[in-house]
Amino acid sequence: MTVHENLNFLSNFNMVIHEQVDICDRVELARVFTQHKPDAVMHLAAESHVDRSITGSTDFIQTNIVGTYTLLEATMEYWNTLSTDAKKTFRFHHISTDEVYGDLPHPDEQGDHSSNKELPLFTEDTAYAPSSPYSASKASSDHLVRAWLRTYGLPTIITNCSNNYGPYQFPEKLIPLVIMNALDGKLLPIYGKGDQIRDWLYVEDHARALYKVLRAGKIGETYNIGGHNEKRNIEVVKAICSILDILVPKGTLYAEQITYVTDRPGHDRRYAIDASKMSNELNWQPQETFETGLRKTIEWYLINPAWCQHVQDGSYQSE
Incomplete structure (x- = not known):
């Protein structure tokens, strides 16, 4: 599967132009x-899978660090050609991850198995403490972006x-892997006890947040989403198994396919975002609950079997 296939729908929008360019290719970026002649850059290009960063970190260093540097340099060169007014309205929006912050106290470690409400959250002022090659490379890219603002004024x-x-x-x-493995009758692998805690964000809510930040965010600020x-x-x-039991029932419960595997090295125990700055300053709130977003996600995979099959026919083997 190529990136073009996931972007086929863009042919319906005559204002959209697609260029497939290596983020490390300085000449092509120029x-x-x-x-x-863009009015803004939204930098989402990244290697992002933690497991792959552990078994092979080279691509993560090259794309996430060298690639970000190369894009910053190309952007600077272009930005310096703009008029004074255009410079003021231009934005370089760098999209990063909560994993740069490391991990947070876990309720099981606090003697409280019922609630996370009193436990700390990641804020925009949380110190960086990345745990994996992936998160370390993203932390490095964040630092580069801040340096280009402070040193060069970008x-x-x-x-x-x-x-x-x-x-x-x-x-x-995790979520698409479990959906596709469950439907294929394969085991559903869970690291350790499966007690690692994550904050889940539906992709369309994230897209709305990114556009809000691009249009209304303040230069030099960080926003947790x-x-x-x-x-x-x-x-x-x-939860995935329970929804599949309703939508695609079979003779046994999907949860019977769950299996526990050895935890990965350096696995962070808990992530949790304080998104109050997004709410208070930019009036953004997620529109989907986890339950509504998860059901929409599962339904999408169920009505797009050709996409799923094409992914499985490629080099990816459900690792």
């Missing part, structure tokens, strides 16, 4: 800027988001 904004999920997500991620949905991994998997 051409794109010169040819298309108008940058950073957002750090929680775990995304939704349609078109590649099945190396979260879904207000702290869930243990095992809760997520069981």
Whole structure:
């Protein structure tokens, strides 16, 4: 599967131009800027799968660090050609992750198995403490973006988001992996006890937040974007199984396919976002609950079997 296939729908929008360019290719980036003259850059390009960063970190260093540096340099060169007024309205929006903050206290470690409400959350002022090659590379890219603002005046904004999920997500991620494995009758692998906690953010809510930040965010600010949905991994998997039991019933329960595997090295125990700055300053709130977003996601995978089959026919083998 190529990136073009996921972007086929863009042919319906005559204002959209697609260029497939390596983020580390300085010459091609310069051409794109010169040819298309953007009013803003939203930098989402990244290697993002933690497991792959552990077994092979080179691509993460190259794309997330060198790629961000290259894009910043290309943007600076273009930005310096703009008029004074155009410079003032231009934005470089860098999209990052909550994983740069490391992890947070877990309720099981506090003697409280019922609620996370009193436990701390990641704020925009939380110190960085990345745990994996992936999160370390993203932390490095965040620092580069802030340096280009302070040193060169490039108008940058950073957002750090929680775990995304939704349609078109590649099945190396937990939710699509579980959906597709469950439907194929395969085991549903859970790291450790499955008690790792993540905050889940539906992809369309994230997209709305990113556009809000681009249009109304303040230069030099960081904004945390979260879904207000702290869930243990095992809760997520069981919720998927329960929905599939209703939508695609079979002779046994899907939860019977759950299996527990050895935890990955350095696995963060808990992430949780305080998104109050987004709410208070930019009037953004997620529109989907975890329950509504998860059901929409599962339904999308069920009505797009050709997409799922094409992914499975490629080099990806449900790792």
